[in-house]
Amino acid sequence: MPHELPPLPYDYNALEPHIDEQTMRLHHDKHHLAYVNGLNTAEAKLAEAREKNDFSLVKHWEREAAFHGAGHFLHVIFWENMSPKGGGKPSGALLDAIESRFKSFDSFLAHFKAAGAAVEGSGWVLLVRNNMTSALEILTAEKHQDLTQWVVTPLLVCDVWEHAYYLKYQNNRAAYLEAFTKVINWEDVARRFASK
Numbered sequence: 001m002p003h004e005l006p007p008l009p010y011d012y013n014a015l016e017p018h019i020d021e022q023t024m025r026l027h028h029d030k031h032h033l034a035y036v037n038g039l040n041t042a043e044a045k046l047a048e049a050r051e052k053n054d055f056s057l058v059k060h061w062e063r064e065a066a067f068h069g070a071g072h073f074l075h076v077i078f079w080e081n082m083s084p085k086g087g088g089k090p091s092g093a094l095l096d097a098i099e100s101r102f103k104s105f106d107s108f109l110a111h112f113k114a115a116g117a118a119v120e121g122s123g124w125v126l127l128v129r130n131n132m133t134s135a136l137e138i139l140t141a142e143k144h145q146d147l148t149q150w151v152v153t154p155l156l157v158c159d160v161w162e163h164a165y166y167l168k169y170q171n172n173r174a175a176y177l178e179a180f181t182k183v184i185n186w187e188d189v190a191r192r193f194a195s196k
């Protein structure tokens with residue numbers, strides 16, 4: 001299924017005067033749409049590569065999928081993260097979690113704003129929950145992908161640093177990857193797939 005540009009959950013001018021209407025129109029209708037289209041193209045090209053068993057351009061299309069995929073999914077969250085009725089502070093379990101992780105809501109905000117201001121060039125600042133420790137973290141991204149998409153849970157991972165295979169496979173990483181496929185614990189992968 002191709003990805004689609006979701007409509008904004010409020011009017012283009014609803015966040016005025018904080019975020020202006022013209023910015024919202026360009027940002028949503030042009031920039032976000034370009035990520036959706038780019039992701040669809042990358043996924044189609046990768047499907048075509050699998051079909052033809054021709055992976056000569058796989059590096060390019062994986063980069064495109066990461067760039068446009070991260071751009072698309074982060075913008076969906078970004079629009080929903082804002083509201084004309086927004087501002088103030090959270091309450092309940094989220095406030096408790098923020099206060100216990102960052103000392104106070106004010107120090108969370110100070111950290112979040114400082115981290116966002118410190119991103120070199122284009123990027124994002126993100127409040128995230130680490131899926132392994134359940135801890136809240138403030139992270140930053142330069143650009144937005146670094147060859148990944150942020151809204152994912154790892155199900156199956158393979159270390160391709162040289163230390164993982166060089167003693168046995170030297171520079172033949174493909175042989176190591178082939179060997180890895182012989183030892184994958186698919187029951188573990190299935191368990192991760194089934195858990196939210």
Ligand code: MN3
Nearest residue numbers: 027031032075
């Ligand atoms: Mn943007």
